[in-house]
Amino acid sequence: MNRYETPSDADLMLSLREGDSCAFTEIYHRYWKQLLAVAYLHCKDKTMAEEIVQEVFISLWNRRSELYIDNINAYLATAVKLSVFKQYARQKRRDEIKEQVAAPDITTFDEEQIYTRFLQQQINGVVEVLPEKCRLVFKLSREEGLTIPEVARSMGIAEKTAEAHLTKALKVLKLRLNRPYIWVILLLKALMH
Structure with missing residues (x-):
């Protein structure tokens, strides 16, 4: 990548798939604030929103070699929304277990x-x-x-x-x-x- 050009999302994904931590850092800086806003909008809890965004980025890094993403922004926003719903589902399961026992x-x-x-x-x-x-x-x-x-x-x-x-x-x-x-x-x- 030319250091004077801003890399495209597609270029970043190619580099990320090859294990380039700089590409990961660029994706993180490019999208974390927006993802935090999406998470907070859905869960209304700042700590939970931060944890969800962190989990999504950890998952992105851990699965980098197997992901084929056309639109990073949409992929990450969807991952955040799914994580919020999973969090609610976990809490619901926990409450159900408490009630059962x-x-x-x-x-x-x-x-x-x-x-x-x-x-x-x-x-x-x-x-x-x-x-x-x-x-x-x-x-x-x-x-x-x-x-x-x-x-x-x-x-x-x-x-x-x-x-x-x-x-x-x-x-x-x-x-x-x-x-x-x-x-x-x-x-x-x-x-x-």
């Missing part, structure tokens, strides 16, 4: 059960948006309890590839959920199989 005298154990179920739903939501092979490796490893060699044989891929997919899945979960106790739940699930 709630009793007149909720004990600490009951609260932990509610939170564990809610957390599991959050993990499931993040896993569902992982790239296909990454998602499959994660499910075989964490839900089916297969070892990396077993996952590799099952999928017909190299062990290193299976390991790389699992590492990527765990990194995405860590970024999205950013809570240390999630790893305890994931570990317990693996040990129970």
Whole structure:
């Protein structure tokens, strides 16, 4: 790109797909204020709006090599709106779980059960948006309890590839959920199989 010309969105997307962090930074600076306004318009909560915009940009970076976007502005605005709706859906699910489990005298154990179920739903939501092979490796490893060699044989891929997919899945979960106790739940699930 000529440093005297402003790159087009199409040029930025090409560079982004190649892993160019400068292209990502340019997209961020070009659209973050507008996206924050869109998020705030839909959720009326500044903190939530900021978190949603951050999640959308993290997702853009994490999925850069598999995205083919014609209109970055429209894509990001739609992603923000969907994230707002997902946030509302998560809150609704959490409220429903509380109602299902709630009793007149909720004990600490009951609260932990509610939170564990809610957390599991959050993990499931993040896993569902992982790239296909990454998602499959994660499910075989964490839900089916297969070892990396077993996952590799099952999928017909190299062990290193299976390991790389699992590492990527765990990194995405860590970024999205950013809570240390999630790893305890994931570990317990693996040990129970």
